[in-house]
Amino acid sequence: MSKRFEIRFSGAGGQGLITAGIILAEAAAIIEGKHAVQSQSYGPEARGGASKSEVIISDSPIDYPKATVVDACLAMTQESADKYANGIKKGGVLLIDSDFVKNEPKGDFKVYKMPIMRTAKDEIGREIVANVVALGAMIALTDAVSREAGEKAVLARVPEAFLDLNKKAYNLGFEKVKALLK
Amino acid sequence: MAKKVALLQGNEACAHGALYAGCNFFGGYPITPSTEVAEVLSNELPKFGGKFIQMEDEIGAMASIIGASLTGAKALTASSGPGISLKQELIGYACIAEVPCVIISVMRGGPSTGMPTGPGQSDVMQAKWGTHGDHATIALAPASVQEIFTETVRAFNLAEKYRMPVQVVYDEIVGHMRERIEFPEPGDLEIINRAKPTVGPDKYKPYDTSFGDVPPLAAYGTGYRYHVTGLNKAQDGFPTTKAEYVDAEERRQIRKVEGEVARVDIEKYEEYLTDDATILLFAYGSTSRSARYAVNELRKEGIKVGLFRPITLWPFPEKRIAALGKQVKAIIVPELNLGQMNLEVERVVKGACPVISIGRVDGEPINPGQIIAQVKEVK
Numbered sequence: 001m002s003k004r005f006e007i008r009f010s011g012a013g014g015q016g017l018i019t020a021g022i023i024l025a026e027a028a029a030i031i032e033g034k035h036a037v038q039s040q041s042y043g044p045e046a047r048g049g050a051s052k053s054e055v056i057i058s059d060s061p062i063d064y065p066k067a068t069v070v071d072a073c074l075a076m077t078q079e080s081a082d083k084y085a086n087g088i089k090k091g092g093v094l095l096i097d098s099d100f101v102k103n104e105p106k107g108d109f110k111v112y113k114m115p116i117m118r119t120a121k122d123e124i125g126r127e128i129v130a131n132v133v134a135l136g137a138m139i140a141l142t143d144a145v146s147r148e149a150g151e152k153a154v155l156a157r158v159p160e161a162f163l164d165l166n167k168k169a170y171n172l173g174f175e176k177v178k179a180l181l182k
Numbered sequence: 183m184a185k186k187v188a189l190l191q192g193n194e195a196c197a198h199g200a201l202y203a204g205c206n207f208f209g210g211y212p213i214t215p216s217t218e219v220a221e222v223l224s225n226e227l228p229k230f231g232g233k234f235i236q237m238e239d240e241i242g243a244m245a246s247i248i249g250a251s252l253t254g255a256k257a258l259t260a261s262s263g264p265g266i267s268l269k270q271e272l273i274g275y276a277c278i279a280e281v282p283c284v285i286i287s288v289m290r291g292g293p294s295t296g297m298p299t300g301p302g303q304s305d306v307m308q309a310k311w312g313t314h315g316d317h318a319t320i321a322l323a324p325a326s327v328q329e330i331f332t333e334t335v336r337a338f339n340l341a342e343k344y345r346m347p348v349q350v351v352y353d354e355i356v357g358h359m360r361e362r363i364e365f366p367e368p369g370d371l372e373i374i375n376r377a378k379p380t381v382g383p384d385k386y387k388p389y390d391t392s393f394g395d396v397p398p399l400a401a402y403g404t405g406y407r408y409h410v411t412g413l414n415k416a417q418d419g420f421p422t423t424k425a426e427y428v429d430a431e432e433r434r435q436i437r438k439v440e441g442e443v444a445r446v447d448i449e450k451y452e453e454y455l456t457d458d459a460t461i462l463l464f465a466y467g468s469t470s471r472s473a474r475y476a477v478n479e480l481r482k483e484g485i486k487v488g489l490f491r492p493i494t495l496w497p498f499p500e501k502r503i504a505a506l507g508k509q510v511k512a513i514i515v516p517e518l519n520l521g522q523m524n525l526e527v528e529r530v531v532k533g534a535c536p537v538i539s540i541g542r543v544d545g546e547p548i549n550p551g552q553i554i555a556q557v558k559e560v561k
Contacts, residue, residue: 022360026189029362038189039359042299063475064550065359065468 003058005144006067009134010052010084011076011097013042016131019157021053023135027145027153028057037065050080057144072142074134076116081105093141095134095177112141112180119176120169129169136173140181147174186365192330192357193260196286196350197222199334200258202366204373205284206232207255209246211239211265214298215354216288219260240268247283248276252410254401256338260286263305264295266312273347274313275412277435280389280399282341282376284334285349288357289467289518291545300545301354303467304519309349310496316432318439320448321349321496323466327361332371333493339374340448344438345396351495353518355468355547379406388419389431395438440497450493451502455481459488461557462510464503464527466492469516469548476553487557495523500530507531512560516540516548536560 007024009017018040025038035058042051054067069089075081076097085094085105094105098113105111114137120130132154139150151170158166190198197219200208208223220236227234233250237243240261247257261269266287276283289305291297305312309321320340324333334350341348377398379386388408390397397417400406409419414431416422438444455477456462465473470491480487490506492499507513507527512535515524521539528537540556542548 022189025360029189030187035362036189037359037361039355062361063471063478065355065361065471066547066549068549068551 004062004068005057005142006070006072007055007057007138007142007144008052008067008070008073008084009054009138010050010074010080012080013049013051015051015076016128017051017074017076017134018042018053020131020135020138021055023153023157024055024139024144024150025057026156027149028055031149031152032145034059035062037062039065050077050083052080052084055144072138072144074138075101075105076130076134077101078103095137095141112177114176114180116173119172123172124165124169126165129165132166132169133173136170136175137177140174140177150174185367188363188365189360190327190363191218191360192324192327192352193218193288194222195327195331195363196260196334196357197226198365199331200284200338201226202331202371203256203335203338204375205256205258205338206230207247207250207257208232208234208259209237209243209250209257210259210261211237211243213240213262213265215290215357216260216262216265216286218357219286219288223258240265241272244269244272244276244285248272248279248281251281251283252402254404256282256342258284258286260288262288262290262298263292263302263308266305266308270313274315274317276347277313277317278315278412278414279410280345280397280435281347281410282345282399283347284337284341285347286334287349287351289351289353291543297545299354301468301518301547302543303353303469303517304522304543306351306466306495306517306519307522309351316436318346318436319349319496320344320346320439320494321351322450323492323495324350324352325356325467325470325491325493327356327359328363329493330356331363331366335371335373336450339372342376343374343396344444344448345376345399346439351467353467353469383407387417389415389417391417391430391434395434395441445497448494448497449499451499452491452493454489454491456488456490456506459486459509460511461485461487461560462506462513463487463489463553463557464492464513464515464523465489465517466495466523469518472548472550473516473553475550476557479550479554480557485557485561498526498530503527503530504532504534507534510535512536512538514538514540514553514556514560516542516553516556518542518548
């Protein structure tokens with residue numbers, strides 16, 4: 001990847017999407033030794049509202065730290081899809097949580113659907129890891145970092161008691177999307 | 183040996199830079215978007231006997247760092263526009279009493295409560311003039327996470343060396359974004375500590391200019407007793423209204439920063455492709471990153487545009503900007519306010535070329551496209 005690659009995670013405040021962005025940036029910048037910048041914007045509320053986290057990954061130093069044309073976007077809620085699924089470049093990808101985003105954003109990009117929250121709740125047993133499911137899914141969708149680097153970054157961030165839970169969540173998200181891509 | 187690396191927020195890097203510089207006292211009051219500076223230091227300072235105190239408000243916080251510094255501590259506070267407004271009276275006190283301290287100002291929208299979670303660059307004139315009376319100012323404006331670390335270290339060095347408050351001003355974008363940082367090892371960066379008295383307590387005067395424009399500062403609690411006041415004072419620190427003292431002291435306190443030699447020491451900037459530039463961008467903080475992106479894009483089209491990025495914002499790099507003003511056809515100043523540094527560039531260029539402001543205050547960053555469009559219009 002010689003040029004900028006831009007990924008946006010969006011959803012509701014409190015869903016852990018800023019954390020997902022941080023983990024991806026750590027995988028790129030610390031584990032893979034690339035350049036990465038993570039930034040976010042959010043409203044004054046601690047929970048709810050639309051929140052977004054952006055990660056830029058590049059082989060060369062990154063000037064402008066915010067997204068210009070987004071290569072890949074995640075939208076966990078309808079509000080975030082309406083607000084942040086714009087600016088996806090032609091040929092880019094959008095992953096939506098199909099249980100929550102009923103009004104699919106239209107554009108020159110490919111839309112992938114997955115019930116992310118439900119997957120976390122039913123198959124892992126904890127909704128709280130939906131952000132890690134989403135992270136695995138986005139890495140599978142984009143190859144922004146290697147699967148191994150992503151997993152290593154996830155495990156470096158979470159408390160010991162939750163290592164297995166998060167490892168499962170990450171790999172489940174990854175594999176579900178790889179199956180979609182087949 | 184490989185250096186320790188991490189992915190850090192600008193504010194976190196600021197706290198670690200402060201610790202590297204030897205900061206052992208933080209007095210503050212939380213405010214978005216600066217709070218992470220306090221958060222990190224509240225964890226780290228107690229580990230080695232440093233002191234962290236959350237005061238009743240921003241005024242108390244500023245007072246606490248002045249007091250701590252007078253006992254010899256390297257003292258820091260961090261806030262944002264509205265909080266800095268409250269500190270202004272005591273910033274003036276630190277100026278006239280010549281007390282070293284560092285103030286971090288993380289800029290959001292304004293005036294007043296404004297837009298707490300949105301970015302701004304509208305407190306750069308507050309950094310310069312934000313207290314009454316004639317006074318010199320040192321303010322540094324880093325543009326990356328790594329640079330926030332190194333400029334915080336430099337802020338402490340300059341505060342100690344010139345015996346005065348130094349501000350580090352950066353916008354919410356660089357304060358909150360995360361980048362890879364390499365932690366300097368001890369010894370990699372220079373650390374300056376204030377000059378201590380070379381005379382005993384009986385001979386010591388806190389403003390004895392026979393030692394130069396920056397007299398040594400004794401620490402309270404080490405046997406030295408002296409008077410500290412916000413009034414104009416004589417060399418012994420006691421109030422005076424004698425014209426010759428007052429005039430000489432006021433002039434010295436400005437000269438120590440704005441004199442020729444000091445300027446060379448304090449001023450710092452980065453130029454990118456300015457040698458053959460016919461259009462110059464003047465930008466600082468996060469906006470300088472948009473500007474650099476714009477320069478790269480425009481150069482691909484053969485447009486000769488360059489970037490001047492002040493890292494020391496105050497004192498203003500007058501000589502170099504004046505020279506560049508004679509070289510280029512126009513200077514464009516993008517900033518997240520309605521033309522604050524634009525005025526300063528205009529003042530220095532003295533009509534040698536047009537100076538064009540790109541101001542933005544809607545809570546969104548100035549993107550490269552906006553700058554590119556303006557350059558093409560000028561060309």
